[in-house]
Amino acid sequence: MRSPRSLVGGTPAATYGITFDGRELPAQEGQSIAAVLWGAGIMSWRTTREGGTPRGAFCGIGSCHDCLVTVNGLPNQRACLVPARPADAVTTQEGTGRADLAV
Amino acid sequence: MPTSPSDPAQPFRSAEPSRSTRPSDAAEPAAPAVAGPVGVVDLAVVGAGPAGLAAAVTAAGLGLRVALLDAGDRPGGQFYRHPAPGLGAARPEALHHGWAAFATREAALRAHESAGRITHLAGHHVWTVVPSAGAPTAEWTLHAVAGHAPEERAAAVTARAVLIATGAYERQLPFPGWTLPGVVGAGGAQAMLKGGLVLPGKRVVVAGSGPLLLAVAGSLAAAGAAVPAVVEAGAYTAYAGRVPALLRNPGKLVEAAGYGGALARHHVRLLTRHAVTEAHGTGRVEAVTVARLDRDWRPLSGTARRIPCDALAVGHGLVPQLELATGLGCATRQAPDGTVALVLDAEQRTSVPGIWSAGETGGIGGAQLAMIEGELAAHSVAGALPGGRLARLTRRRARLRAFADAMAAAHRPGEGWTGWLRDDAVVCRCEEVPAGRIREAADDLGARDARTVKLLTRAGMGWCQGRMCGPAVAALAGQEPAADRRPLSCPVPLRHLAERPSAER
Numbered sequence: 001m002r003s004p005r006s007l008v009g010g011t012p013a014a015t016y017g018i019t020f021d022g023r024e025l026p027a028q029e030g031q032s033i034a035a036v037l038w039g040a041g042i043m044s045w046r047t048t049r050e051g052g053t054p055r056g057a058f059c060g061i062g063s064c065h066d067c068l069v070t071v072n073g074l075p076n077q078r079a080c081l082v083p084a085r086p087a088d089a090v091t092t093q094e095g096t097g098r099a100d101l102a103v
Numbered sequence: 104m105p106t107s108p109s110d111p112a113q114p115f116r117s118a119e120p121s122r123s124t125r126p127s128d129a130a131e132p133a134a135p136a137v138a139g140p141v142g143v144v145d146l147a148v149v150g151a152g153p154a155g156l157a158a159a160v161t162a163a164g165l166g167l168r169v170a171l172l173d174a175g176d177r178p179g180g181q182f183y184r185h186p187a188p189g190l191g192a193a194r195p196e197a198l199h200h201g202w203a204a205f206a207t208r209e210a211a212l213r214a215h216e217s218a219g220r221i222t223h224l225a226g227h228h229v230w231t232v233v234p235s236a237g238a239p240t241a242e243w244t245l246h247a248v249a250g251h252a253p254e255e256r257a258a259a260v261t262a263r264a265v266l267i268a269t270g271a272y273e274r275q276l277p278f279p280g281w282t283l284p285g286v287v288g289a290g291g292a293q294a295m296l297k298g299g300l301v302l303p304g305k306r307v308v309v310a311g312s313g314p315l316l317l318a319v320a321g322s323l324a325a326a327g328a329a330v331p332a333v334v335e336a337g338a339y340t341a342y343a344g345r346v347p348a349l350l351r352n353p354g355k356l357v358e359a360a361g362y363g364g365a366l367a368r369h370h371v372r373l374l375t376r377h378a379v380t381e382a383h384g385t386g387r388v389e390a391v392t393v394a395r396l397d398r399d400w401r402p403l404s405g406t407a408r409r410i411p412c413d414a415l416a417v418g419h420g421l422v423p424q425l426e427l428a429t430g431l432g433c434a435t436r437q438a439p440d441g442t443v444a445l446v447l448d449a450e451q452r453t454s455v456p457g458i459w460s461a462g463e464t465g466g467i468g469g470a471q472l473a474m475i476e477g478e479l480a481a482h483s484v485a486g487a488l489p490g491g492r493l494a495r496l497t498r499r500r501a502r503l504r505a506f507a508d509a510m511a512a513a514h515r516p517g518e519g520w521t522g523w524l525r526d527d528a529v530v531c532r533c534e535e536v537p538a539g540r541i542r543e544a545a546d547d548l549g550a551r552d553a554r555t556v557k558l559l560t561r562a563g564m565g566w567c568q569g570r571m572c573g574p575a576v577a578a579l580a581g582q583e584p585a586a587d588r589r590p591l592s593c594p595v596p597l598r599h600l601a602e603r604p605s606a607e608r
């Protein structure tokens with residue numbers, strides 16, 4: 001069974017858990033938050049401001065900002081750039097992620 | 104230009120002790136090595152991809168003191184993106200072409216770092232380059248956001264010369280359904296695989312135009328994805344009109360044959376003169392419609408068929424990333440692929456004295472060409488005398504540039520592509536502006552360029568600042584794309600702006 005790991009071999013230095021909307025996901029040290037989510041088959045983690053449609057990672061390199069997500073309560077983080085750290089609490093971002101400001 | 108080789112015994116003075124980002128603490132946030140002003144360097148290189156990395160190590164070898172600023176946590180840029188040390192990949196080269204060229208330069212970077220000739224500022228996204236306030240001429244200040252939120256900090260570097268090696272991002276041509284989860288950039292799929300060892304799906308259609316698609320399909324298949332088809336809008340037969348450029352680049356032909364072999368091995372069908380005209384699904388892509396195109400990329404009626412898939416990797420080549428250069432006033436030109444590139448002289452100098460550029464910014468041409476241009480730029484900055492090596496590099500640059508131009512022409516989007524863009528299809532992903540509103544601005548309200556369309560519809564006004572929709576909006580407005588103009592090249596905290604000296608405001 002071919003996989004990205006079988007292609008490059010080796011093993012991660014550490015594996016740990018992060019949560020996405022409360023669900024525990026396995027993360028390998030050195031993965032971005034977007035990579036952890038893709039690894040779990042999750043392709044969307046934001047809803048748009050106007051249409052409320054789901055979005056996830058698109059460009060994968062920090063240009064498109066489609067992959068914005070809330071990490072440990074801080075909204076608008078680019079999931080494809082932010083490294084996943086042990087026990088990170090990632091939550092779906094609704095719109096601007098600033099509903100708390102009631103603007 | 105005159106240079107002042109640095110004394111290796113006088114490395115950078117950091118405003119605070121630097122923290123390494125070795126594997127042992129890779130789980131911590133990337134710690135910027137420098138905050139605030141450092142000594143004036145001879146050369147600041149923006150971007151540690153093939154061009155910037157080659158330039159930095161060459162310049163250091165010629166005796167210059169160099170700062171290498173890069174948004175990534177590791178050198179390599181997008182082409183040589185590779186897993187973080189913590190992922191423990193034993194064979195990172197399995198995901199790459201020409202890995203040895205990177206490995207030798209990375210080793211040189213480490214050696215120059217140890218000797219204090221290069222300061223590698225990883226995790227530093229340069230958002231503007233400005234003439235230094237109150238400094239004599241030909242001194243530049245580069246402002247960067249360092250690290251990730253919430254620990255991000257402002258950083259600045261002052262340099263006598265600047266090399267802009269900011270590379271490119273992917274060109275997208277919208278179609279109905281392209282905002283569905285599971286539809287990702289072809290380069291995006293490649294980046295996530297190279298950096299994170301993950302796939303976007305189990306059954307991935309690869310579509311768009313350009314040679315990158317072959318590499319992406321090969322990588323995805325080698326990593327275990329089923330790739331039912333590579334859907335190429337252009338035609339590789341278009342290369343035939345450029346036989347001299349092909350024959351002068353046997354290495355490129357061997358590389359192409361390698362891609363062809365990989366596709367055959369993994370049973371990937373290559374459809375040329377075809378395009379994905381729609382992605383279907385609710386909440387995630389479940390299938391795509393593929394149609395045949397005429398010579399102008401107009402979809403031919405009666406040729407549509409559906410291909411089931413759980414992901415689509417799509418892209419139409421690359422777009423030079425120019426905002427730092429255009430912010431400085433560097434002159435641009437139309438490249439043969441329909442993108443805007445910098446005007447550069449034989450020594451990689453831009454039209455602004457003191458500012459050089461190398462790699463994709465001067466026109467899309469690939470990693471090999473980028474490394475050659477980086478080396479040529481470094482020699483120019485150092486005022487190196489012409490010799491046999493420079494002559495050889497110059498000849499190789501001309502040869503590879505000819506090949507790049509042949510490819511650019513073969514894959515340049517045809518005018519008919521907007522034929523698959525229904526009025527209800529989103530064009531601007533950030534601001535959710537559909538094609539119908541953009542057509543209305545162009546056809547009924549008189550908008551003739553992307554900027555006017557933006558003022559009327561908000562298309563291009565969102566987070567990505569028009570990187571994703573720019574080429575499409577320009578096409579709908581009936582205009583060739585204009586040069587990138589973005590005062591800030593990435594999100595910058597307001598407090599960083601507030602902290603800048605008044606002389607720079």
